[in-house]
Amino acid sequence: xxxxxxxxxxxxxxxxxxxxxxxxxxxxxxxxxxxxxxxxxxxxxxxxxxxxxxxxxxxxxxxxxxxxxxxxxxxxxxxxxxxxxxxxxxxxxxxxxxxxxxxxxxxxxxxxxxx
Numbered sequence: 079x080x081x082x083x084x085x086x087x088x089x090x091x092x093x094x095x096x097x098x099x100x101x102x103x104x105x106x107x108x109x110x111x112x113x114x115x116x117x118x119x120x121x122x123x124x125x126x127x128x129x130x131x132x133x134x135x136x137x138x139x140x141x142x143x144x145x146x147x148x149x150x151x152x153x154x155x156x157x158x159x160x161x162x163x164x165x166x167x168x169x170x171x172x173x174x175x176x177x178x179x180x181x182x183x184x185x186x187x188x189x190x191x192x193x
Contacts, residue, residue, distance in 0.1 A: 080148070081118070084156060085111050088163045095167060099174040106170075110163055117162045121155040 092110035093103040 080152075080156060081114075084160060085114055088114050088160075091163070091167060092170075095171060095174070099178065101174075110167075113163055113166055114159050117159045118155055121158060122151070125151055125155075 088110035089107035092106040095101075096103045096106035
């Protein structure tokens with residue numbers, strides 16, 4: 079449930095960035111969700127490998143770990159995923175700002191045009 083709230087927040091955060099720079103909002107919203115889910119899958123996959131390497135008997139036991147509930151591993155993965163989403167947002171914001179500076183403004187293009 080917490081992941082759903084984080085994805086909604088990430089979607090709105092990236093959609094706001096896209097709106098500020100005149101981009102398509104839903105493209106960047108889906109990008110945020112993809113970044114979040116991709117990092118979550120990668121993090122929990124790496125945790126499973128770590129768990130298997132450090133304690134091989136833990137994977138063969140029939141202890142069904144439920145990673146859908148609130149656990150310390152999920153809490154850490156949420157924090158890291160939020161940091162990755164924020165970091166990529168900052169990167170995109172700097173990139174779009176540089177693009178806006180490089181583009182000639184519409185006023186310059188209109189010089190010499192008679193009405």
